[in-house]
Amino acid sequence: MRLTGAQMVLACLEAENVEVIFGFPGGAVLTLYDEIFKKGIRHILTRHEQGAAHAADGYARASGKPGVVIATSGPGATNLVTGIATAYMDSIPIVAITGQVATPLIGTDAFQEADITGITMPITKHNYLVKDINELPYVLKEAFHVACTGRKGPVLIDLPKDLQVQEGEFAYPAQVEMSTYRPTYEGHTGQITRAANAIKKAKRPLLYTGGGVISSGAHEELLELSRRVSIPVTTTLTGMGGVPCDYDFFLGMPGMHGTYAANNAINESDLLIAVGVRFDDRVTGKLETFAPQAQIIHIDIDPAEIGKNVVAHIPIVGDVRLVLKELLKRLQSAETHDTREWCAKVLEWKTAKPLRYRQEPGSCLKPQFVIEELYRLTRGEAIVTTDVGQHQMWAAQYYRVKRPRALISSGGLGTMGFGFPAAIGAQMAFPEKQVICIAGDGSFQMNSQELATAVCYNIPVKVAIINNQYLGMVRQWQKFFYGGRYAHSSLAGSPDFVKLAEAYGARGFRVTRPEETAAAIDTALNTPGPVVIDFQVDPEENVLPMVAPNTSIVEMIGGE
Amino acid sequence: MKRMLAILVEDRPGVLTRVSGLFSRRGYNIQNIAVGRTMEPGISRMTVTVEADPLTVEQIVKQLNKLVNVLKVSDMTDEPSVGRELMLVKVKAEPGRRSEIQQMAATFRAKIIDLSPDSMIIEVTGDEQKLQAFLMMMQEFGIKEIASTGKISLLRGSKITRDAKALS
Ligand SMILES: Cc1ncc(C[n+]2csc(CCOP(=O)(O)OP(=O)(O)O)c2C)c(N)n1
Ligand SMILES: [Mg+2]
Numbered sequence: 001m002r003l004t005g006a007q008m009v010l011a012c013l014e015a016e017n018v019e020v021i022f023g024f025p026g027g028a029v030l031t032l033y034d035e036i037f038k039k040g041i042r043h044i045l046t047r048h049e050q051g052a053a054h055a056a057d058g059y060a061r062a063s064g065k066p067g068v069v070i071a072t073s074g075p076g077a078t079n080l081v082t083g084i085a086t087a088y089m090d091s092i093p094i095v096a097i098t099g100q101v102a103t104p105l106i107g108t109d110a111f112q113e114a115d116i117t118g119i120t121m122p123i124t125k126h127n128y129l130v131k132d133i134n135e136l137p138y139v140l141k142e143a144f145h146v147a148c149t150g151r152k153g154p155v156l157i158d159l160p161k162d163l164q165v166q167e168g169e170f171a172y173p174a175q176v177e178m179s180t181y182r183p184t185y186e187g188h189t190g191q192i193t194r195a196a197n198a199i200k201k202a203k204r205p206l207l208y209t210g211g212g213v214i215s216s217g218a219h220e221e222l223l224e225l226s227r228r229v230s231i232p233v234t235t236t237l238t239g240m241g242g243v244p245c246d247y248d249f250f251l252g253m254p255g256m257h258g259t260y261a262a263n264n265a266i267n268e269s270d271l272l273i274a275v276g277v278r279f280d281d282r283v284t285g286k287l288e289t290f291a292p293q294a295q296i297i298h299i300d301i302d303p304a305e306i307g308k309n310v311v312a313h314i315p316i317v318g319d320v321r322l323v324l325k326e327l328l329k330r331l332q333s334a335e336t337h338d339t340r341e342w343c344a345k346v347l348e349w350k351t352a353k354p355l356r357y358r359q360e361p362g363s364c365l366k367p368q369f370v371i372e373e374l375y376r377l378t379r380g381e382a383i384v385t386t387d388v389g390q391h392q393m394w395a396a397q398y399y400r401v402k403r404p405r406a407l408i409s410s411g412g413l414g415t416m417g418f419g420f421p422a423a424i425g426a427q428m429a430f431p432e433k434q435v436i437c438i439a440g441d442g443s444f445q446m447n448s449q450e451l452a453t454a455v456c457y458n459i460p461v462k463v464a465i466i467n468n469q470y471l472g473m474v475r476q477w478q479k480f481f482y483g484g485r486y487a488h489s490s491l492a493g494s495p496d497f498v499k500l501a502e503a504y505g506a507r508g509f510r511v512t513r514p515e516e517t518a519a520a521i522d523t524a525l526n527t528p529g530p531v532v533i534d535f536q537v538d539p540e541e542n543v544l545p546m547v548a549p550n551t552s553i554v555e556m557i558g559g560e
Numbered sequence: 561m562k563r564m565l566a567i568l569v570e571d572r573p574g575v576l577t578r579v580s581g582l583f584s585r586r587g588y589n590i591q592n593i594a595v596g597r598t599m600e601p602g603i604s605r606m607t608v609t610v611e612a613d614p615l616t617v618e619q620i621v622k623q624l625n626k627l628v629n630v631l632k633v634s635d636m637t638d639e640p641s642v643g644r645e646l647m648l649v650k651v652k653a654e655p656g657r658r659s660e661i662q663q664m665a666a667t668f669r670a671k672i673i674d675l676s677p678d679s680m681i682i683e684v685t686g687d688e689q690k691l692q693a694f695l696m697m698m699q700e701f702g703i704k705e706i707a708s709t710g711k712i713s714l715l716r717g718s719k720i721t722r723d724a725k726a727l728s
Contacts, residue, residue, distance in 0.1 A: 121578060122585050126628040129573070146628060180570060180631050304622035307615070 003170040005136055005163040006035040009097065012140035013041060015172045018068050020044060020059065020428050022052040024079075026072025027112060028099025031164035036070075044428065044457060047449040049076050051421040053083020054447070056094045058422025061408045062383055063429035064217070066093040066147050073099045074112030077158075078119065082415060084154045085123040089412025090211060090238055093152040095143050096124075102162040103131055117158050125153030131160070133168035141173045150183030151302040152215055183301060187318030187326060195273075195297045195314045196330035202271035204293075204342040205231045208254065208283075211238035211411070212276015212300060214404045218321035219243065222275065225324055229331055230339045231273070232346045234262035236283055237396050238411040239276065245400030246380075249343070251350055255283035256547045257393045260353035263545075263553040265346050266291050274298045276320045279309040280412070281549075289552035299323050353559065355397050357541075365514050367391060367466045367537040371398040374436060374464060377521045382434040383408065383426050387419035387443030389473040391466035393543045395438040417446025423461040424454055434462070434525065441467040442491055451504035454530035462524050463532045465497055468539045476542050480557070501532035510534045562591070563617045564643070564713060566721045567606040567624060568598065568631040575629045579606060582627065588612060588620050594645075594710035603631065607643075607712045634721045636713060643713030646685045648673075649695065652702035653680040661701055668694045679704060687711075 003011060009032060013021065020042040025033045036043055046052040049071045056067030067087075071080050077098040087094045101110040106129075117129045126146050128139045139157060147155040199205060213222055213235075223243050226233050234254045235242045243250050252259035254266055266272065272294040277283070284290040287309060298305075298312035299320055306315040316323055359369040371394050374382075384399050385408040386392040392409055401407045408426055410418040423437035444465050454461055466472075474489040501508030507527050511520045511534070524531045544558030569575045576595060583590050592609035612620065617635060624633045653661055653675075661680065665672060670684035684694050688711070695703065715721060 117574065118577070121574075121581055178628070181628050302626070304619065304626055308619055 001170050002167050004031070004035075004165055004167050005133055005159060006031045006165070008136050008140065008168070008170050009159070010035050010039045010041065011170060012137070012144075012172060013068065016066070016144050018066075021068040021070055022046055022055040022059070022425065023070030024049045024052055024072070024076060026076045026099065028073035028076075028101060028161045029070060029164075031161070032070065032097070032099065032159070044424070044453065046421065046424075046453045048447065049079030050083050050417070051424075051447050051450045051453065053080045053094070053096065054086065054415075054418050054421035055425035055428070056096075057083060057087045057092050057418075058385060058408055058425030059429045060087070060092050060094055060425075061422070062405055062426035064405065065429075066095055066144060067425060068095050068097070070097045071099070072112070073101055073116070073161075074114045077116040078114055081119060081123070084120055084156065086410050086413045086415045086418060087154040088123045088125070090410065091152050091215060092154065093147040094154045095147050096154060096156040098156060098158050099164070100129065100158045100160040103160045104162075106160065116156065120156050123154070124156050125151075127156040127158070129158045130163060133163050133166045136163065136168065137170050138173055142176050142178065145176045145178075146181065150181075184303070184317050185301070185319040185322055187299070187316045187323035189326070191314060191316045192323060192326045193330060195316060196327055198271055198295060198297060198314060199229060199273070199327075199331060200337055202337060203339065204269045205229070205271040205273060205339060206265050206269040206294075207231050207233040207273045207275060208266065208277055209233060209239045209242045209275040210236040210277035212320045213239055213242040216276065216301070216319050216321040217404070218276070218324050219404045221321055221324035221328060223247070225328055225331070228328070230343050232265055232343060234258070234265065236277055236280070236411070237409055240396060240407040241401045241404040244402040246402065248347070251346065252355070253396055255285065255553060256549070257397070257543050257545065258283075258547070258553065259350070259355060260545060260556060260559045261346055261349040263547070263556060263559075264349055266294075267552075267554045269294045272296045274312070275324070276300060278305045284309065285547050285553040286550050359514055361514060363514075364538045365512060365517070365535060367468065367535070367541055368394050368398050369514060370464065370466060370511075370517060370535045370537060371395055371438065373517045373521055374438070375399050377518065377525065378434055378436065382406070382436045383430065384436050384438055385409065385419045385423040385426060386438045387440045388414045388416045389440040389443060389471065390468070390476060390541070390543045391438055391440045391472070394466070399438070416440070416443040418443075420444060420447050420461070420463060421450050423463070424450060424459050427459050427461050435460075437461055437463045439463050439465045440472065441465055441469065441494055441497070442471045444497070445494065448500065451501060451506055451530065451532070455505045458529050460528060461530050463530070465532060465534050467497065467534050467536050468541065469494070470539055473543070479542070480546070481548070497532055497534040501530075506530040506532060508532045508534065510536065512536045561611070561613060563610050563612060563635055563637045564641075564711070565608045565610065565621070565624075566634045566636050566713070567608060568722060569604050569606060570629040570631065571602050571604045572629055575604070576606075578627050578629060579608075579624065582623055583608075583610070583620070586620070586623060588616065592710045594712045596712065607710065609711060632722060636715065636721070640716040641713045642716060643687055643711045644685050645688065645691055645708055645711045646683070647691050647694075647706060647708040649682045649684065649698055649706050650679055650704040651682065651698050652678060652704060654678060657701060664697050668697075670694065
C-alpha cells in the first residue's frame with residue numbers, strides 16, 4: 001500500500017488502537033493535522049503543548065495504555081519537554097510525535113528548527129529523527145513497542161515536514177525485531193526461591209512497593225502476598241493504590257512525609273521486600289540510616305535500578321507481577337514464619353500515631369479536612385490527580401485510594417502544573433468516572449489555560465484548589481530551615497479563581513469555612529462540566545510528619 | 561580505578577552522543593574514547609576508559625545496556641587484552657638534530673611520515689606507557705603538536721567480546 005508519511009502515522013495510530021490524541025498544530029505538522037482532520041480521529045486541542053503532554057501522561061496513568069501527543073517543530077516541541085521529563089521520571093508510556101523542518105533544512109537554523117531529539121535524549125527512553133520514509137512504518141511500530149514494554153517510558157518521533165507528504169510503501173509490521181532491546185520479564189528461579197526462603201525465615205518482613213506494581217498490574221498478587229504471609233505494606237507516592245489504603249496491613253506512605261508506622265517499620269524490619277521501587281531520596285532519607293537491620297529483596301524490571309542506591313541482598317530482575325506470582329507459588333502460609341508479634345507492633349504504631357490535624361468548627365478551614373471531605377463525598381472512588389506541593393502530600397495522606405491508577409501525581413520530577421491537564425487526560429480515558437484534580441493555587445496557575453480545553457470539550461473535571469496563598473511547600477521549608485524568611489513564596493496577587501473559571505465558561509465556587517465544605521463539594525460533584533472550587537485554607541498549615549532532608553526517616557518532625 | 565569498556569553499538573546517527581551524553585549526565589568521567597568499525601556492517605565498537613569504583617562501573621554498564629542502540633557492553637579491564645593507541649607527533653627538527661630524532665624514533669619503532677625544513681611528523685603506536693615515554697624523549701627537541709586516537713583493544717586469544725545472543 002502506498003501512503004504518505006502523514007497517512008502512515010494515522011494508520012499506525014489506528015493499528016495501535018489509539019482512541020484519543022492530545023496536541024497543538026503548527027507549520028511543521030500541517031500535513032499531519034490535515035490527515036487527522038480527514039481521518040476524524042479523536043483529538044483534544046489543548047491551549048499549551050505542555051498541557052497536551054501532561055494530558056497524554058494522565059491518560060496513560062489512568063488507563064495503562066500509551067498516551068499520544070503531537071506538537072509542531074521548534075517551540076511546539078520544546079514546550080513538550082517538561083511533560084516528557086515528567087513521564088520519564090515516573091516511567092509512563094507516552095509517544096510524542098513532533099514535526100521537524102524539512103530534511104534539506106535540518107541543521108541550518110531554519111525557522112522553528114530545534115534539535116528536539118538532542119534535547120530530549122536524556123528524558124526519553126528512546127527517540128527517533130526519521131529521515132527516510134521507508135523507515136517510518138518500522139519506527140512507528142518500534143516507538144510504541146519501546147514505550148510500552150520493559151520499564152515503560154516516553155518515546156519521541158521527530159518527523160520532518162517533507163516526509164509527511166512523501167509517499168512510501170506501507171505495511172504495519174506485525175512485530176519488532178530488536179536485537180539490542182530485550183527486557184527481562186521472567187525472574188531468575190533460583191533467586192525467587194532464595195527470596196521465598198528469606199521471607200519464610202523473616203521475623204519482621206515489610207513490603208515497600210512503588211510504581212512498578214501499578215505499571216505491571218501486580219496489585220492482586222501484592223495483596224495476596226501480604227495477606228498470605230502477614231506482611232505489612234508501605235507504598236510510595238507513585239505506588240499508591242498498590243493495596244487499598246483501607247487495608248488493615250497498609251501503613252501509609254514512607255519517607256519525608258511518611259507515617260510514623262511506615263518509617264518505623266522500615267527502621268525495624270529485618271527483611272525489606274522492595275517491589276517496583278527505586279529507593280528515591282524522598283523515601284530513604286539519609287541512605288546510610290535506611291533500613292539498618294534489613295536484608296533487602298529488590299524486585300524490578302530495570303536491572304540498573306538494582307544496586308543503584310542501596311545494595312540488594314537478593315536482587316531479582318523481572319516483571320513484578322510475574323515474579324510475585326512465582327514467589328507466591330513458593331510460599332504456603334502453613335510453613336511460613338509467624339509474623340504475628342511484628343504485625344501487632346506495627347499495627348499498634350499505626351493506631352497510636354496516625355496522621356492527624358485538628359479542624360476547629362467555625363474557624364479557619366484546614367486543607368486536610370477539605371481532602372477528607374472530598375474522600376468521604378466521593379466514597380473514595382474518584383480518580384484523583386494532584387499538582388506538586390503541600391496539597392499533593394495531603395492528597396496522598398488523606399485521599400485513601402482503593403485501586404491502582406486512582407492517584408495520579410508527578411512523583412519523580414515533581415512538576416507543578418501537572419494535575420489539571422493530567423486530570424483532563426484521565427477523564428478522556430474514563431469519561432464516566434469522577435475525576436478530581438487536587439490543585440495548589442501556585443501550581444494551578446501554571447496550566448490554568450487548560451480551563452478552555454475542559455470547557456470546549458465539556459470535560460467534567462472538578463478542580464479543588466487548595467488555596468493557601470503561598471507556594472506552601474516552599475514556605476514550609478523556609479519556615480523550618482531558613483529562619484522563617486519567606487523569600488518570594490507568597491502568592492499575593494493571584495486571580496479570583498471563581499471569576500477565572502467563569503471567564504472561561506466553567507463554574508466556580510468558593511469555600512472559606514469548614515461548615516460550607518460538604519455542601520459545596522456536593523454541588524460541584526453534581527454540576528455537569530468542569531468546575532473549580534477555591535478552598536481558601538489556613539495559609540500557615542504544615543505537612544507533618546516531616547523528615548528533614550538527608551536525615552534518618554525516624555527523626556520525624558511532628559511524628560509524635 | 562581505571563576501567564576499560566568495550567561497547568558494541570548500532571551504527572546510527574547520534575549514537576556517539578547517546579553514549580557520551582550518558583556518561584556526562586550521570587557524572588562519569590570519560591578519560592579516553594575511540595570509535596571505529598567492526599567486521600559486521602552497521603555495528604561500531606567504542607572503547608572507553610573511565611575512572612570509577614567497581615559499583616559505579618556496574619551502574620555505568622547497566623545504564624549503557626539500557627540504551628536502545630547499544631548491543632553489548634563488556635568490561636575488559638580484568639581480562640587479558642592488548643590495547644594500542646596511535647599518536648602523531650610534530651616535533652621541531654633543525655637539520656642538525658634530525659638524525660638524533662631518527663634514532664630515537666627507531667628505538668620506539670616509530671615512523672617518520674612527514675618532513676619539512678624545520679619539523680617532522682612521527683607516527684607511533686603502543687600502550688599508554690610507551691607513548692608517554694616517547695613524548696618525554698621528544699620534549700627535548702620541542703613538541704609542536706600532537707594528535708592521538710584513543711586506545712582500542714581486543715581480548716587475547718580466541719575469545720571475542722561479542723556473544724551469540726547479541727549476534728542473532
Ligand atoms: C515547575 C515547578 N517549579 C517549581 C517547583 C518547586 N516547588 C515545589 S512545591 C512548590 C510550591 C507549590 O505551591 P502550590 O501549588 O500553591 O502548592 P502548596 O505547596 O501551596 O500546596 C514549589 C514552588 C516545582 N515543584 N515545579
Ligand atoms: Mg499554595
